[in-house]
Amino acid sequence: MTYRQRISLFIFIDSVIVVTSIFFSRFLVDASFSVFTVSTTIISISLLMSHHIFAYKFKLYKKAWEYASIGELVIICKAITLSIVLAAILQQLINQEVYYRLLFVTWMLHMLIIGGSRFCWRVYRDTYIKNNDSRKRTLIIGAGSAGTMVARQLLNNESELLPIGYIDDNAKKQNLDILGIPVIGGIDKLENAVAELKIDHIIIAIPSLRKKELNIIFNECAKTKAKTQILPMLEDLITGKLSVNKFRDVQVEDLLGREQVELDIDSISEYVTNKVILVTGAGGSIGSEICRQISEFNPRQLILLGHGENSIYSIEMELRELYRTSKIEFITEIADLQDEKKMMAVMDTYHPNVVYHAAAHKHVPLMERNPEEAIKNNLIGTRNVANAASWHGVDTFVMISTDKAVNPTSVMGASKKLAEMIIQNMNKISNTKFVAVRFGNVLGSRGSVIPLFKKQIEKGGPITVTHPDMVRYFMTIPEASRLVIQAGSLAKGGEIFVLDMGDPVKIVDLAKNLIRLSGNTIEDIGIEFSGIRPGEKLFEELLKDDEVHDQQIYPKIYVGKTAQLYIEEIEQIISTYPNLSKEEIRKALLSLANRTAVSQTLIPIEA
Incomplete structure (x- = not known):
């Protein structure tokens, strides 16, 4: 359906709703079948005109109603209320009388039918289409501003990811619904949630996360078979280089090292x-x-x-x-x-x-x-x-x-x-x-171990580590x-x-993280210990x-x-x-x- 056809359809549907609701209101108020009166006709014309004026002003016909939410409901309420008020003013000017009961019932019918018609598609989409959705079932870690922003982006855009739930350690948010998506529990519930909800994808949506905290979360994610991704760097979001839905794979740099020093x-x-x-x-x-x-x-x-x-x-x-x-x-x-x-x-x-x-x-x-x-x-x-x-x-x-x-x-x-x-x-x-x-x-x-380990993983393994106790900064x-x-x-x-x-890192732990980040299991790739080479120390x-x-x-x-x-x-x-x-x-x-x-x-x- 083209944009012009869509607008025409909305105008026609709303016109039918406005006119029929007026006559139906007259019947409800007066219990009279003599609905075609001069006053009713005047109200109908004034309401029809004012409704389309305010619908145009508030861009009611440009909304994507399959994603309708509270904001769209508020706009419908404004447009209908102002059109009723304008009709009342015209009624007073022409008839020197305002039919308050009639207009009030008309207002309620407009809200019910116009609002209901818009939200029917949203309900149908959420109830039937989503149940048969082939998109990847996604768990969002972090129910804060970034996490809800991610959920909104995934809901409002044609994404291959479908948000199913949040994981958040904030007890005040747990068991609540945010944007219709439940906050399942803390990070300790992650492994069970992935299994029970059949999660395919995990997004870590906490841009300010420190490396130690990210390590804890990633280790929990690594216990599942779901693909784990993370939001872009905070500075990239702030500067606009990347948008909130440009997820990236977790890199070993995210998990190792220390918090970066700011320059003078x-x-x-x-x-x-x-x-x-x-x-x-x-x-x-x-x-x-x-x-x-x-x-x-x-x-x-x-x-x-x-x-x-x-x-x-x-x-x-x-x-x-x-x-x-x-x-x-x-x-x-x-x-x-x-x-x-x-x-x-x-x-x-x-x-x-x-x-x-x-x-x-x-x-x-x-x-x-x-x-x-x-x-x-x-x-x-x-x-x-x-x-x-x-x-x-x-x-x-x-x-x-x-x-x-x-x-x-x-x-x-x-x-x-x-x-x-x-x-x-x-x-x-x-x-x-x-x-x-x-x-x-x-x-x-x-010459560092990272490129070497990556090549070994690409070849199917095994990764060679000199000693199980070898540590490095x-x-x-x-x-x-x-x-x-x-x-x-x-x-x-x-x-x-x-x-x-900060703290030194075991080389064997680094190898395990790289294997997990590559989407493989440690059992699939394998780790072999080759012995300390000449000139090497167990620790630096x-x-x-x-x-x-x-x-x-x-x-x-x-x-x-x-x-x-x-x-x-x-x-x-x-x-x-x-x-x-x-x-x-x-x-x-x-x-x-x-x-x-x-x-x-x-x-x-x-x-």
């Missing part, structure tokens, strides 16, 4: 906006995210330096597209950190204000097999970039480090620990502020990058900044006991004490490693990195 925008803008910024390792997972977030602060120039041309090209094209209307100048430099002259030339050409040193070899087993490469990239490369930055008067130098630098048992961790010493020593002899930022594993970064790539950027604004020189990463630390300051320099950010620096010994390793065997290099790195002396000088921690 003003302090970051002060040292980044309209400045020249250089990022080494700009094509890597951390380096590229630093570039994305730095671009939000409108630097004058952003130099993307890296060894791999494909990754540098990729991030360059992405940034040029994202910020094509900005005045940021994106510059790419393909360079090897071991080329000291090239590092000097880059600094001399661009004179950056801030350097983020994200380039490094970070794969633990690979560095165990190739310790000389860890020296080349992580030690010599860091020294070259730091010397060039100091020589050319860079304001702030921020180096990316790792929790594996604490009591290192691997070549990679040891090389990063010694690289920290290099930049702390540079801070003593340079006007440049040198700092390091230390954090745990980054979810989804290249986790954070997201954006959060790691925020920490790096924030550290630059907090830097006084010489600090090692550490993020409070972010600070040694003798490095810890209890006070936070910024919410969720700590700063470590200054350790004894063994610069001469580091230089000796750098100069002699070509003549050493792989095992000798490994022993030299680990021996030096695990010396425990700590100086008496403490880094200032005032914010």
Whole structure:
């Protein structure tokens, strides 16, 4: 039926209802069959005209009555009441008399018949059509404003999801109906509710949910076979990037890590906006995210330096597209950190204000097999970039480090620990502020367990975990990058900044969550334990006991004490490693990195 045909049908039906209800009212009031009188005809004409006027004004004919609710009933009441009032006024002007009883009965009949005719389709739809609905039966977790908004969207739109009930821990809402949908109970009732109501789909509709709470809810959802989805991020809803019905799958990032640290925008803008910024390792997972977030602060120039041309090209094209209307100048430099002259030339050409040193070899087993490469990239490369930055008067130098630098048992961790010493020593002899930022594993970064586990799941399993008790700290790539950027604004020189990463996560639990998120069962995919690899520890630390300051320099950010620096010994390793065997290099790195002396000088921690 076309829109014009629909309007015509409504006008015809309402006209019949208005006219017949007047004559029927006359019969009820006067018990007279002589209904065709002059007064009745005048009332009929005036009521007919006024009804269509107010129906047009209140858009009564444009409503989708299959979704009618209280709002539509109020509009019907307004239109009918005002049309009766207008008819009474016309009656007074023409006849000098108002038939109150007749108009009142007419008003009641209009409300009953017009309102009833509109709601009949709604009742039919809810009673008969929904009972035979082929849509996915959906349970909404959260009966607050977001949950009711989701339910309304699903009811009022042609969605494949049919809301059946709510789950909410608020006892005041339980056993109530919201939008005609029952609040079944708390999260402890979820598993039974899914089974009893034959639920196919679960939507978590609590945008402000904290990660620990989400973990609890997801674990309950994982006990069922229903597909679990979640509302978009709160900031995406507020900014309008996504609507409330754009559900997404629960990601491992939602379940792991910690609540994100908010940035001090003003302090970051002060040292980044309209400045020249250089990022080494700009094509890597951390380096590229630093570039994305730095671009939000409108630097004058952003130099993307890296060894791999494909990754540098990729991030360059992405940034040029994202910020094509900005005045940021994106510059790419393909360079090897071991080329000291090239590092000097880059600094001399661009004179950056801030350097983020994200380039490094970070794969633990690979560095165990190739310790000389860890020296080349992580030690010599860091020294070259730091010397060039100091020589050319860079304001702030921020180096990316790792929790594996604490009591290192691997070549990679040891090389990063010694690289920290290099930049702390540079801070003593340079006007440049040198700092390091230390954090745990980054979810989804290249070489991390997440991509590996996902590939293993895609192949049908099994997932390989080194040890059932292996635990790690986790954070997201954006959060790691925020920490790096924030550290630059907090830097006084010489600090090692550490993020409070909350509780460590068992790798086996991470594997189980990924299996569930993929829609599989642990029994289907399977988990095998392969044994701890060379250089690995069962657990990681972010600070040694003798490095810890209890006070936070910024919410969720700590700063470590200054350790004894063994610069001469580091230089000796750098100069002699070509003549050493792989095992000798490994022993030299680990021996030096695990010396425990700590100086008496403490880094200032005032914010």
